[in-house]
Amino acid sequence: MAKGFLLDLAGVLYEGDAAVPGAVAALERLRAAGLPVRFLTNSTRNPRRAILERLARLGFNVAPEALFTPAAAACAVLAERGLAPHLLIHPDLAEDFAGCDRAAAHKAVVVGDAGPYFAYDNLNAAFRALDRGADFLALAANRTFLDADGLRSMDAGAFVAALEYAAARKAEVLGKPAPGYFAAALASMGVAAGEAVMIGDDAEADVGGALRAGLGAAVLVRTGKYRPGDEARVRPAPTAVVADIGAAVDWVLSR
Amino acid sequence: MAKGFLLDLAGVLYEGDAAVPGAVAALERLRAAGLPVRFLTNSTRNPRRAILERLARLGFNVAPEALFTPAAAACAVLAERGLAPHLLIHPDLAEDFAGCDRAAAHKAVVVGDAGPYFAYDNLNAAFRALDRGADFLALAANRTFLDADGLRSMDAGAFVAALEYAAARKAEVLGKPAPGYFAAALASMGVAAGEAVMIGDDAEADVGGALRAGLGAAVLVRTGKYRPGDEARVRPAPTAVVADIGAAVDWVLSR
Numbered sequence: 001m002a003k004g005f006l007l008d009l010a011g012v013l014y015e016g017d018a019a020v021p022g023a024v025a026a027l028e029r030l031r032a033a034g035l036p037v038r039f040l041t042n043s044t045r046n047p048r049r050a051i052l053e054r055l056a057r058l059g060f061n062v063a064p065e066a067l068f069t070p071a072a073a074a075c076a077v078l079a080e081r082g083l084a085p086h087l088l089i090h091p092d093l094a095e096d097f098a099g100c101d102r103a104a105a106h107k108a109v110v111v112g113d114a115g116p117y118f119a120y121d122n123l124n125a126a127f128r129a130l131d132r133g134a135d136f137l138a139l140a141a142n143r144t145f146l147d148a149d150g151l152r153s154m155d156a157g158a159f160v161a162a163l164e165y166a167a168a169r170k171a172e173v174l175g176k177p178a179p180g181y182f183a184a185a186l187a188s189m190g191v192a193a194g195e196a197v198m199i200g201d202d203a204e205a206d207v208g209g210a211l212r213a214g215l216g217a218a219v220l221v222r223t224g225k226y227r228p229g230d231e232a233r234v235r236p237a238p239t240a241v242v243a244d245i246g247a248a249v250d251w252v253l254s255r
Numbered sequence: 256m257a258k259g260f261l262l263d264l265a266g267v268l269y270e271g272d273a274a275v276p277g278a279v280a281a282l283e284r285l286r287a288a289g290l291p292v293r294f295l296t297n298s299t300r301n302p303r304r305a306i307l308e309r310l311a312r313l314g315f316n317v318a319p320e321a322l323f324t325p326a327a328a329a330c331a332v333l334a335e336r337g338l339a340p341h342l343l344i345h346p347d348l349a350e351d352f353a354g355c356d357r358a359a360a361h362k363a364v365v366v367g368d369a370g371p372y373f374a375y376d377n378l379n380a381a382f383r384a385l386d387r388g389a390d391f392l393a394l395a396a397n398r399t400f401l402d403a404d405g406l407r408s409m410d411a412g413a414f415v416a417a418l419e420y421a422a423a424r425k426a427e428v429l430g431k432p433a434p435g436y437f438a439a440a441l442a443s444m445g446v447a448a449g450e451a452v453m454i455g456d457d458a459e460a461d462v463g464g465a466l467r468a469g470l471g472a473a474v475l476v477r478t479g480k481y482r483p484g485d486e487a488r489v490r491p492a493p494t495a496v497v498a499d500i501g502a503a504v505d506w507v508l509s510r
Binding site: 114115116117118119120121123124127128131143144151152153154155157158159160161162163164165166168 | 369370371372373374375376378379382383386398399406407408409410412413414415416417418419420421423
């Protein structure tokens with residue numbers, strides 16, 4: 001029996017600016033069963049404040065401390081290591097780094113989904129910081145996201161790959177599928193990995209990441225960025241593949 | 256004894272808009288020794304016409320048919336396979352693709368060093384063409400180039416890596432270090448790979464590429480993008496590492 005849940009946000013709880021049908025009720029069923037839930041997003045386009053506002057607007061009852069974002073994970077790493085950030089992110093996300101020490105001598109390039117701000121000069125400035133010896137942190141390494149026009153678009157991971165190739169070294173990924181990201185959320189609810197369930201629409205970051213991090217189960221939903229066959233392209237395979245979060249919650253609670 | 260030479264251009268014959276000291280004389284010594292020479296560039300920023308003009312302006316005597324460019328290799332592949340190009344290149348290079356069939360139903364994304372034209376929307380349009388099934392040709396996969404300000408900047412290879420990561424498939428690289436690119440230049444002068452010498456400033460593309468393509472020797476020059484220690488970072492190791500093209504020609508002719 002599962003003792004705690006990790007939920008992805010975009011593509012699972014909502015798509016664009018609409019809640020996934022049944023998602024609000026599904027979350028309430030978990031709460032009614034007395035099961036703790038943490039929200040683990042790889043979104044690096046919107047600041048924490050905007051994510052919480054959107055969740056509230058769509059009817060999801062989420063406490064700020066239950067929301068885990070890659071930007072918050074990055075701020076913790078920067079503080080712990082005494083690094084100043086060289087940000088390659090969307091300007092909308094900058095507020096999440098407002099509390100960082102900017103004066104530290106040693107820098108860390110921090111890459112998020114900068115979208116249209118992935119311009120050559122911005123990328124090259126980050127590359128040159130790496131070339132001077134800066135640390136290299138990737139908020140996430142997602143390949144693609146489902147864009148507003150319904151087609152896939154290049155996500156931050158592609159630009160992390162570009163910098164890795166130019167600098168001939170690897171970034172430290174802080175969001176999913178990094179095991180430490182799952183571990184921090186599990187620790188906050190005092191649930192062992194093997195007793196927790198991840199629900200997500202990204203076969204690689206959500207499902208593969210969770211199972212490699214030791215979670216007891218990972219359920220892939222067929223909403224959001226899911227495409228038929230995704231489950232066959234990831235190892236370990238999802239524990240279950242279901243229509244949406246409502247079906248995922250039913251699947252877990254019925255076991 | 257070497258029977259033919261392949262020379263890289265930028266960083267070997269010239270740096271920026273000045274000939275490398277002694278380079279014109281070095282080329283003349285090869286000619287005087289009766290040795291055929293082909294010029295094998297990975298530059299995809301300037302069209303063929305501009306490269307030939309620059310060589311002439313700097314005093315290098317180079318016949319058009321002796322110059323091999325990745326763009327020409329791409330045009331040959333497009334024609335052979337009946338593909339229309341989806342170009343992700345610098346506008347200056349567009350004239351080298353003027354003769355391509357644009358009407359063919361099947362497309363090939365062709366990536367060159369677009370520099371500031373590596374904007375998000377341009378990259379994402381190329382990604383979406385790949386997502387629709389287009390072929391994937393990279394003119395070159397260089398990591399960095401020595402920029403006008405004396406610092407390294409991101410080269411086309413980084414953006415090829417970004418597209419490869421997002422599309423989860425590999426590009427076919429047409430320039431150095433692709434063995435076929437060396438082979439075409441060797442065939443044009445009727446020299447066997449084992450009897451030819453490559454001279455370049457790029458340990459990976461020039462030296463590693465040439466030796467993997469079977470060339471008898473590859474000499475790394477300490478001009479252009481060369482950085483101390485480059486020779487230790489590439490396998491196979493260069494046959495020799497010398498100050499510049501003058502020293503490289505002396506080294507070969509004295510053996």
